[in-house]
Amino acid sequence: xxxxITLASRPAGYPKESDFNLVEAPIPKPEDGQVLVKxxxxxxxxxxxxxxxxxxxxxxxxxxxxxxxxxxxxxxxESKHPNFEVGDIVNAxxxxxxxxxxxxxxLRTIDPTIAPISTGAGILGMPGLTAYFxxxxxxxxxxxxxxFVSGAAGAVGSVVGQIAKIKGCRVVGSAGTDEKVDYIVxxxxxxxxxxxxxxxxxxxxxxxxxxxxIDVYFDNVGGEITDAVFPNLRIKGRVVICGQISQYNLEKxxxxxxxxxxxxxxxxxxxxxxxxxxxxxxxxxxxxxxxWLRQGKLKYRETIEEGGIENAPxxxxxxxxxxxxxxxLVKIAELD
Amino acid sequence: xxxxITLASRPAGYPKESDFNLVEAPIPKPEDGQVLVKxxxxxxxxxxxxxxxxxxxxxxxxxxxxxxxxxxxxxxxESKHPNFEVGDIVNAxxxxxxxxxxxxxxLRTIDPTIAPISTGAGILGMPGLTAYFxxxxxxxxxxxxxxFVSGAAGAVGSVVGQIAKIKGCRVVGSAGTDEKVDYIVxxxxxxxxxxxxxxxxxxxxxxxxxxxxIDVYFDNVGGEITDAVFPNLRIKGRVVICGQISQYNLEKxxxxxxxxxxxxxxxxxxxxxxxxxxxxxxxxxxxxxxxWLRQGKLKYRETIEEGGIENAPxxxxxxxxxxxxxxxLVKIAELD
Numbered sequence: 011x012x013x014x015i016t017l018a019s020r021p022a023g024y025p026k027e028s029d030f031n032l033v034e035a036p037i038p039k040p041e042d043g044q045v046l047v048k049x050x051x052x053x054x055x056x057x058x059x060x061x062x063x064x065x066x067x068x069x070x071x072x073x074x075x076x077x078x079x080x081x082x083x084x085x086x087x088e089s090k091h092p093n094f095e096v097g098d099i100v101n102a103x104x105x106x107x108x109x110x111x112x113x114x115x116x117l118r119t120i121d122p123t124i125a126p127i128s129t130g131a132g133i134l135g136m137p138g139l140t141a142y143f144x145x146x147x148x149x150x151x152x153x154x155x156x157x158f159v160s161g162a163a164g165a166v167g168s169v170v171g172q173i174a175k176i177k178g179c180r181v182v183g184s185a186g187t188d189e190k191v192d193y194i195v196x197x198x199x200x201x202x203x204x205x206x207x208x209x210x211x212x213x214x215x216x217x218x219x220x221x222x223x224i225d226v227y228f229d230n231v232g233g234e235i236t237d238a239v240f241p242n243l244r245i246k247g248r249v250v251i252c253g254q255i256s257q258y259n260l261e262k263x264x265x266x267x268x269x270x271x272x273x274x275x276x277x278x279x280x281x282x283x284x285x286x287x288x289x290x291x292x293x294x295x296x297x298x299x300x301x302w303l304r305q306g307k308l309k310y311r312e313t314i315e316e317g318g319i320e321n322a323p324x325x326x327x328x329x330x331x332x333x334x335x336x337x338x339l340v341k342i343a344e345l346d
Numbered sequence: 347x348x349x350x351i352t353l354a355s356r357p358a359g360y361p362k363e364s365d366f367n368l369v370e371a372p373i374p375k376p377e378d379g380q381v382l383v384k385x386x387x388x389x390x391x392x393x394x395x396x397x398x399x400x401x402x403x404x405x406x407x408x409x410x411x412x413x414x415x416x417x418x419x420x421x422x423x424e425s426k427h428p429n430f431e432v433g434d435i436v437n438a439x440x441x442x443x444x445x446x447x448x449x450x451x452x453l454r455t456i457d458p459t460i461a462p463i464s465t466g467a468g469i470l471g472m473p474g475l476t477a478y479f480x481x482x483x484x485x486x487x488x489x490x491x492x493x494f495v496s497g498a499a500g501a502v503g504s505v506v507g508q509i510a511k512i513k514g515c516r517v518v519g520s521a522g523t524d525e526k527v528d529y530i531v532x533x534x535x536x537x538x539x540x541x542x543x544x545x546x547x548x549x550x551x552x553x554x555x556x557x558x559x560i561d562v563y564f565d566n567v568g569g570e571i572t573d574a575v576f577p578n579l580r581i582k583g584r585v586v587i588c589g590q591i592s593q594y595n596l597e598k599x600x601x602x603x604x605x606x607x608x609x610x611x612x613x614x615x616x617x618x619x620x621x622x623x624x625x626x627x628x629x630x631x632x633x634x635x636x637x638w639l640r641q642g643k644l645k646y647r648e649t650i651e652e653g654g655i656e657n658a659p660x661x662x663x664x665x666x667x668x669x670x671x672x673x674x675l676v677k678i679a680e681l682d
Contacts, residue, residue, distance in 0.1 A: 060611075085469075232606055251609040258607075265601040270568055273587040275396075280616040282609030320437030 013038045015106035015322050017072045020064055023261040023275075024330060025133050029062070030078070031324040040090045040111045047084035047102050048109055052319065052340040053131040054080065054229075054326040055165075058257040059231045078106035078322070083130050085122060085345055090116070097128050097346065101135060104321050108161040108342060118292075124300050132165050132305065132337030133310040134296055139167035140252060142226075147225040148283045153178045155222050158239060161230030162203060163190035165337035166252060170228045170307050171200045179226075182219045183213075184235055185331040193335055198309055212238035223247070232256045233264065240269040243276045251282040259330060269272035318342060347353040347372045351658050355454060356400055359597045360666060363425035365398070366414070366659040374447045376426045382447050383438050388655065388676040389467040390416065390662040391501075392566075412656070414442035419456060419466050421681055427451070430533045431560075432682065437466050442658050444678060454628075460636050463681075468501050468673030469639065470632055476588060476621040477505035477564075478631050479549050484619045485562040485586045489514045494575060496621065497566030498539060499526035502588060502674035504566045507536045508644050518555045520548075520571055522668040529671055534645055542670035548574035559583070568592045572582040576605040587618040597667060600611045647672035 011034045018031045040046040042117035061072050061079050070100050074077055083107075086098040091114025092101070099120040104110025120130035132138060144166075145151050157174040161167040162183025172192060174181040183194050183203040186304040191203045202219045209215050216224070223244035229236050233255030239249065257264065272278065288295075313334035324341045329338040352629075354367045376382040376603045384543040386669040397408050397415050408415055418441075427450025435456040440446025448620070456466035468474060481487050493510040496520025497503040507530060510517040519530050519539040527539045538555045544552050548571050552560070559580035565572050566588030576583065593600060609613065624631075638644040649670035651661035658676045 011408050019419070037454050221672075229606070232604065235352075236606065251606050252608070254604075254607040255605060264587050264604050266604050268568065268590075268593060268602050270565070270572065270618075271590040273616060274590070274620070277620055277623065280606070280609060282606075282611070282613050282615075284610070284613055287613065 011035070012107055012109040013107070013319050014077045014284055015319060016075050016077055017062055019074065019258075020062060024259045025059070025062065025327055026321045027327065031075075034140075034328055035107075037109045038130045039239060040088055041314050042090050044111045044113050045086045045091050045094045045100070045117070046088040046111050047082075047100060047104065048080040048087050048346075049084045049104070049319070049342040050099075050345060051083040051106065051128050051131055051314075052080065052106060052322055052342050053082060054322060054329050054340065055137070056253050056255045056258065056330065056336050059325065059330060061253075072085050078103050079103075081131065081136065082110075082342070083127050084110070084326045087346070089114070089257060091117075094119075099130070101130050106319065121268070124302055127311065128312055128314070128339055129303075131339060132312060133169055134299060136298055137337060138169050139164035139288070139292055139295055141166045141173060143285055143291070144250045144252050144283060145170050145173055145226065145228060147288065148281050149228060149248050151177055151179065153180050155225035156222060156244070157181045157226045157228065157248075158207075158216065158220060158224045158229070159183045159228045161185070161253065162194050162200065163335050164230060165334075167228070167230050168194060168198055168310065168336055169308065174226075175197055175199050176302060176307050179238045180220070184218075184231070190335055193311070207233055213241060216242045226250065230255060233266070237266050237269065240272040240276075243272060243278050245276055245278075247276055247278040247279065249280040251280060257332065260282060283336055292333065305339075313338045315317060315340045347371070347591075348445040349444055350413045350444070350653050351537065351655060352411050352413055355410065356398060357595075359365070360595045361395070361663055363659045363663065368656050371443075373445045376424055377446045379450055380427050380447045381422045381427050381430045381436070381450050381453070382424040382445065383418075383436060383440065383653070383674070384423050384682075385418040385420045385440070385444050385466055385678040386435075387419040387464050387650075388416065388442060388658055388678050389418060389471075390665050390674050390676065391473070392589050392591045392594065392656065392663065393667065395591075395666060395679070399444050408599065412475055415439070417467065418446075418473065418678070419463050420446070423682070427453075430455075431580075435463050435681075436650070437471060441624060442655065444655055459562055461639055464648055464650070464675055465639075465646065467675060468648060469505055469644060472621060473501035473673060474635055474675050475503050475624070475628055476629060476630055477502045477509060478635060479566060479621055479624045480586045480588050480619060480665075481506050481509055483561065484596070484617050485564060485584050486514065487513055487562050491515050491561035492558060492580070493517045493562045493564065494552065494556060494560045494569045495519045495541075495564045495566070497521070497589065497591060498530050498536065499671050500566060501670075502532055503564070503566050504530060504646065504672055505644065508534055511535050512638060512643050516556070518552075520567070526671055529647070542571055549577060552578045562586065564588060566591060569602070573605065576608040576612075579614050581612055581614075583612055583614040585614065585616040587616060591666065649674045651676045
């Protein structure tokens with residue numbers, strides 16, 4: 011049988027495990043051009059919180075009793091597509107289930123000789139590419155600029171800071187535990203970091219750590235940390251809006267200080283994006299990222315929930331609350 | 347004698363006339379490379395409110411007892427620069443005074459045969475250029491897009507809407523009186539407009555007037571009107587931050603709903619700018635604007651305070667409160 015996680019109810023505030031159901035369905039059969047895959051690692055990501063809201067997000071939302079959306083690292087167990095053989099490792103958008111069929115066209119193959127296959131959902135997957143294109147294309151980062159990253163120990167933020175260091179920039183990050191702060195400074199090479207749960211005055215903290223101001227702010231979090239950035243932006247500063255995780259689980263929307271006048275005085279730019287806009291450049295970026303990984307210029311950690319698909323909701327909720335360092339995954343099955 | 351307006355005190359909230367002093371000084375003498383000019387029209391502009399704050403703006407602030415900053419339309423009455431003759435009309439940044447000396451290099455000459463010289467401070471001056479570059483360069487407006495302009499009857503907003511119509515776009519504006527709404531729709535050709543003081547639900551109003559959403563929002567105002575734009579932005583929408591006049595005279599900063607998550611779902615951009623960034627393209631733009639004016643594709647109104655330099659503070663305060671339609675000027679002297 012194929013075990014799946016479906017949406018039981020739309021959460022108000024943080025999702026609860028009871029907002030999801032574990033159900034069983036037959037293992038589907040691939041048609042011509044399709045492959046049948048078995049999930050090895052399931053990816054849980056912040057964007058999924060938006061997909062279970064009733065209000066429209068940037069993609070179709072999950073309906074009640076539908077299988078949760080998401081991508082997995084999976085192994086081909088039956089192929090009706092000429093490019094794929096049984097045993098191949100792929101990144102497939104089949105959602106939260108143990109098996110799925112998917113079109114072979116456009117399916118991305120994971121090369122298991124470069125790095126552990128789990129990285130295909132992390133540093134060499136969507137989060138890594140999000141960091142790469144957000145920082146370099148939207149942020150237009152230049153050598154020797156200053157960068158501030160919120161959510162800096164997460165799957166995206168941890169890569170943003172490291173790419174900024176590769177580009178010769180000064181990088182400061184914020185994260186929610188002392189362990190994360192230690193990780194990003196002492197293991198990933200950020201110039202400085204702070205635990206936002208232990209600091210009350212973010213504005214002064216940023217002034218202290220980035221006394222010449224911020225050229226590029228890569229925002230995964232939003233809220234009060236982001237408020238503190240605007241007065242600290244440099245002329246022609248760029249604010250890359252990647253995520254606003256502090257806002258996703260609020261029971262009612264938050265207000266904050268108005269800041270748009272800073273955009274005039276700083277001649278600054280704020281821009282949101284989706285990594286899918288750069289799909290035609292993903293392969294090229296992955297070559298560069300893989301080389302940095304091989305050279306030791308990029309490091310990563312993963313937080314892997316081992317308990318099978320029934321633990322996907324708990325892993326998702328834990329990630330939304332900051333329980334992860336690096337990419338949060340759920341191990342579903344062993345490779346054949 | 348040379349009568350000048352100096353800053354007497356930094357206003358809290360709206361400036362009062364008592365925040366300014368009328369003083370007298372000798373008429374200065376030009377040195378080599380300079381010209382002495384006599385002010386004909388004094389320009390009062392929203393940006394000047396920022397210049398009299400204690401906090402730093404994007405340019406040096408006016409100190410107490412200093413002459414107020416600003417540009418004037420003036421006539422050369424003595425020239426020690428080879429490019430200027432007595433009688434020439436120029437746009438000079440001499441501040442709020444009846445006479446001033448200024449370097450001839452970089453001084454812009456006004457051609458009185460194209461349009462009344464007052465337009466050199468309005469539609470063929472800084473406000474017109476701000477509309478042009480803000481809409482076309484920052485807003486990257488494309489044919490058949492939809493545009494919303496706040497402060498649409500002002501010196502900048504009225505030009506924004508007309509350029510958008512020249513470019514084949516649907517244009518909606520907001521303004522603060524029924525007379526202004528009538529002016530921008532029936533005289534300037536906006537597709538629709540509303541009086542923001544008579545409407546309480548801006549979100550629904552925008553949905554009604556721009557049911558397919560907003561491609562480019564040109565913001566002169568900020569505050570609640572701007573809040574209502576974000577849910578109505580189209581995918582890849584652009585928000586041009588030109589001014590935030592609703593925020594300049596608040597005694598304490600306002601809060602508003604957080605909206606940055608819209609930037610992700612809409613893959614949208616917010617950008618501030620200063621017209622001076624495009625200084626090397628001003629001359630070329632003015633050729634195009636002059637031609638549109640000649641063809642009747644651009645129209646304008648001016649609100650001229652006739653009472654001499656002693657009335658500049660009152661005209662400035664009136665403009666900040668929305669008393670003007672089109673460009674607010676103060677007539678200082680007659681042409682020789």
